[in-house]
Amino acid sequence: MTSIERQRHLVVGAAGAQGGAVARRLLARGHHVRGLIRSAEGRDRLPEGAEPFVADLGDPEQAKAAFAGTTHASVLLPMIYEPERVASYVRNVADAALAAGLRRLVFNTGNRLPEAVTGVAAFETRRAAATALLGSGVPTVVLRPPIYLDNLCAPWVAGPLVHDGVLRYPLPARSPVAWLSHDDLAAATVAALTRDGLAGTVLDIGGPDEVTGPELAAAFTAELGHRVGYAAQDPAEFEAGLAHAFGGPVAAGVASTYRWVADVAEPLYGVDRRAVEETLGIRLTPLRAWIAARPWRLLAGTARTGPHAAAGGTARGAVAGSVHAAGGTARGAVAGSVHRTGAGGSPEAADRAADRAACRAEIVRLHEVLERWLSGRAPRTDEEFAAFARAHLPGFTLSGPDGSSLTRDQVLAWVEAAHGRTPGIGIRIREVELVAADGPLLMAAYQEWQRGTGADRNRRATAVFLRDPAAPHGLRWRHLHETWMPETPTG
Numbered sequence: 001m002t003s004i005e006r007q008r009h010l011v012v013g014a015a016g017a018q019g020g021a022v023a024r025r026l027l028a029r030g031h032h033v034r035g036l037i038r039s040a041e042g043r044d045r046l047p048e049g050a051e052p053f054v055a056d057l058g059d060p061e062q063a064k065a066a067f068a069g070t071t072h073a074s075v076l077l078p079m080i081y082e083p084e085r086v087a088s089y090v091r092n093v094a095d096a097a098l099a100a101g102l103r104r105l106v107f108n109t110g111n112r113l114p115e116a117v118t119g120v121a122a123f124e125t126r127r128a129a130a131t132a133l134l135g136s137g138v139p140t141v142v143l144r145p146p147i148y149l150d151n152l153c154a155p156w157v158a159g160p161l162v163h164d165g166v167l168r169y170p171l172p173a174r175s176p177v178a179w180l181s182h183d184d185l186a187a188a189t190v191a192a193l194t195r196d197g198l199a200g201t202v203l204d205i206g207g208p209d210e211v212t213g214p215e216l217a218a219a220f221t222a223e224l225g226h227r228v229g230y231a232a233q234d235p236a237e238f239e240a241g242l243a244h245a246f247g248g249p250v251a252a253g254v255a256s257t258y259r260w261v262a263d264v265a266e267p268l269y270g271v272d273r274r275a276v277e278e279t280l281g282i283r284l285t286p287l288r289a290w291i292a293a294r295p296w297r298l299l300a301g302t303a304r305t306g307p308h309a310a311a312g313g314t315a316r317g318a319v320a321g322s323v324h325a326a327g328g329t330a331r332g333a334v335a336g337s338v339h340r341t342g343a344g345g346s347p348e349a350a351d352r353a354a355d356r357a358a359c360r361a362e363i364v365r366l367h368e369v370l371e372r373w374l375s376g377r378a379p380r381t382d383e384e385f386a387a388f389a390r391a392h393l394p395g396f397t398l399s400g401p402d403g404s405s406l407t408r409d410q411v412l413a414w415v416e417a418a419h420g421r422t423p424g425i426g427i428r429i430r431e432v433e434l435v436a437a438d439g440p441l442l443m444a445a446y447q448e449w450q451r452g453t454g455a456d457r458n459r460r461a462t463a464v465f466l467r468d469p470a471a472p473h474g475l476r477w478r479h480l481h482e483t484w485m486p487e488t489p490t491g
């Protein structure tokens, strides 16, 4: 076996939930870990001790630079399912790995692959990627995980599970699944990276317990001490909810795999436990032990479901303290409909007050950051700018007051370039109202009054937030719509 001293591991997605777990385990074993991030702002999300390396897999030269000097790599593909784009990422990875003389590459397909070819891009792009990497000349191991247990930690799954005794997931009740934890994925990946004689292996990995929906719910019943039932969510409803958070193409790609499982009776998510443990020399974590070790009340937060939730599958999410729930893989069932909030002295009213306070605090905080940046009081450094950039989700969009429509990249580029251009600017936020809150989504309206800009720049705004326990005030910005408000400030 290669000595630890000479191993230098590149981890793709090290700032995300799956790659993060792999990177942490490699670091704990004393390996050098280079964490691939797409921009400097990803630095804060890397596990401590990982070397940040900014590169995009879509750029062949950047990919080569990222792999240069590494000996091993853990690779997964982001939630992108366009065949040509995925194929170009894979080509860049293979070329870069060959150029670096990589000794071992472990490719995590992110999902199981049905035996026969399907018309589902989310499966077929990964099948093609695995074939290309195995045939590339790079010593490759392919790991094919089932569904991740960590998906259940998302507040919109954990909330109804804890408060209503309903485990909602877009898988048919009858489907047996060897749910896998990120920790076990990481153990499997590290073994696949470092064990001798595995190059060329393709392995279906999974947790040790293969359970149907009701059996999974029964395991929760036993651990939580109250009855939990299983409810199969309609993949169409799941997709509609996911689209709010990640946009249509990603939602369609993810939901297509759940739809395939719902439509086709072929069991996809089982596991040969002995084959996994013997091939990789690891011990998998029993399902009940994994459930018992999680803080379910904390993950569920103050989430409560009303009658609409039982009917329509909406579940109030909560600001929970879980990195997993915040991470890239907790893509559970997001509510498809938004309900207006009302008044009252109920626990729901307390939730609304807390949500309003969080929205207000985040809106004020971000505008303070913006004011410091535009005025030039903040230095023009990556770190300062990251405080603004990080607040915006990858799919963030802005409808500007002049009718413009901007992507996150366009907004960030504009703001970055505007550093120090308005020295006298002062921004005040007024009349923040919570318009709606449902599941992981919140919508707030507010007024933004600007002075010192030499023009009437006041506006009414409506912002859509996604809950993220790791973000300031538990919120990240998904969309912002602004309208000019020409009135003169009164105070």
Ligand SMILES: NC(=O)c1ccc[n+]([C@@H]2O[C@H](COP(=O)([O-])OP(=O)(O)OC[C@H]3O[C@@H](n4cnc5c(N)ncnc54)[C@H](OP(=O)(O)O)[C@@H]3O)[C@@H](O)[C@H]2O)c1
Pocket: 012, 013, 014, 015, 016, 017, 018, 019, 036, 037, 038, 039, 042, 055, 056, 057, 058, 076, 077, 078, 079, 080, 109, 110, 111, 145, 146, 147, 148, 151, 328, 329, 330, 331
């Ligand atoms: N089986 C399951 O239960 C399950 C659950 C969730 C996901 N998945 C699958 O797992 C895979 C990853 O999902 P995810 O949710 O972790 O995806 P993701 O959030 O889209 O991306 C994962 C990581 O890849 C990085 N990345 C994205 N585009 C990149 C690029 N062009 N170059 C370099 N790095 C890039 C991201 O970096 P940044 O940090 O810079 O954004 C992020 O850290 C997908 O195939 C998905 O379908 C499976």
